Amino acid sequence: VGDQTREAPKTAGFSYDKWEINPSELTFMKELGSGQFGVVRLGKWRAQHQVASKTIREGAMSEEDFIEEAKIMMNLSHLNLVQLYGVCTQQKPIYLVTEFMELGCLLNYLRQRRGTLGSQDLLGICHDVSQGMQHLEQNGFIHRDLAARNCLVNSSLVVKVSDFGMTRYVLDDQYWSSSGAKFPVKWSAPEVFNFCKYSSKSDVWSFGVLMWEVFTEGKMPFEHNQNHEVVMMVTQGHRLYRPQKAAPHIYSIMKMCWMEKADERPSFTELSLMIMDELEEAD
Numbered sequence: 110v111g112d113q114t115r116e117a118p119k120t121a122g123f124s125y126d127k128w129e130i131n132p133s134e135l136t137f138m139k140e141l142g143s144g145q146f147g148v149v150r151l152g153k154w155r156a157q158h159q160v161a162s163k164t165i166r167e168g169a170m171s172e173e174d175f176i177e178e179a180k181i182m183m184n185l186s187h188l189n190l191v192q193l194y195g196v197c198t199q200q201k202p203i204y205l206v207t208e209f210m211e212l213g214c215l216l217n218y219l220r221q222r223r224g225t226l227g228s229q230d231l232l233g234i235c236h237d238v239s240q241g242m243q244h245l246e247q248n249g250f251i252h253r254d255l256a257a258r259n260c261l262v263n264s265s266l267v268v269k270v271s272d273f274g275m276t277r278y279v280l281d282d283q284y285w286s287s288s289g290a291k292f293p294v295k296w297s298a299p300e301v302f303n304f305c306k307y308s309s310k311s312d313v314w315s316f317g318v319l320m321w322e323v324f325t326e327g328k329m330p331f332e333h334n335q336n337h338e339v340v341m342m343v344t345q346g347h348r349l350y351r352p353q354k355a356a357p358h359i360y361s362i363m364k365m366c367w368m369e370k371a372d373e374r375p376s377f378t379e380l381s382l383m384i385m386d387e388l389e390e391a392d
């Protein structure tokens with residue numbers, strides 16, 4: 110009975126030996142939106158598993174490099190990382206199949222629920238993200254575009270980090286050149302917007318900005334400033350203000366993430382523990 114009888118591995122992929130998914134076992138339903146690589150749809154695998162499938166628009170991604178990396182990404186499995194289940198590369202366009210997150214992106218979730226979330230809820234969101242990022246850090250994996258827009262929420266209100274490492278495969282140079290209009294300057298550490306020096310410590314800087322997004326319930330960082338002004342302000346030592354919903358202790362965690370020197374910023378392991386302490390303290 111083919112691989113039906115062989116239990117699929119508990120880890121990421123559906124298929125047994127390869128990380129290829131047989132497209133004939135996928136059915137597509139409603140469109141979820143479109144991102145950097147193209148349209149994303151809700152789908153079903155073997156008629157019962159809900160999945161998200163990302164169609165990769167021609168010319169949007171350096172596909173060979175990605176397919177090489179995909180095997181590694183599929184081994185990154187954690188409760189707070191959106192699981193990559195497999196790829197369909199035997200036809201054009203190729204598509205990626207991932208875990209489906211019912212409530213969509215964290216940024217919209219925060220904006221839609223503005224005023225309804227207590228600081229414990231907000232802290233719980235930050236803890237989820239720090240746990241996922243700790244797993245990436247432990248595996249020497251850098252996200253490069255951590256922000257509330259790149260996190261997703263499921264129906265159990267678990268927050269997961271999405272599209273980690275994917276910026277390396279974006280072909281749109283408006284996106285990845287630091288002077289490009291789409292470059293995420295407001296989430297970037299100084300060593301990133303100056304020298305494109307990425308590390309887990311530059312992800313920590315972005316995590317501090319994500320905490321600020323969470324505690325402002327989805328505000329745009331430096332909302333009255335353009336990217337080039339933010340580069341100057343941050344270089345001169347200016348930082349985002351304390352959100353009203355963030356107690357001084359919480360704000361001090363954000364500020365640690367924004368230390369100018371990367372090695373003075375905490376690790377995700379330390380961040381996770383500090384946030385856990387704040388969560389328990391309030392209980």
Ligand SMILES: CNC(=O)Nc1cc(-c2cccc(-n3cnc4cc(C(C)(C)C)ccc4c3=O)c2C)cn(C)c1=O
Pocket residue numbers: 141142143144145146148149161163191207208209210211212213214254258259261271272275276279
């Ligand atoms: C209602 N539920 C849902 O909508 N659920 C879901 C929505 C999306 C979704 C829908 C449209 C666009 C994008 N999207 C957004 N930003 C992206 C950013 C990048 C980088 C490279 C710039 C970081 C790459 C791809 C994307 C991308 O595909 C996503 C993640 C993905 N998943 C798994 C869901 O469960």
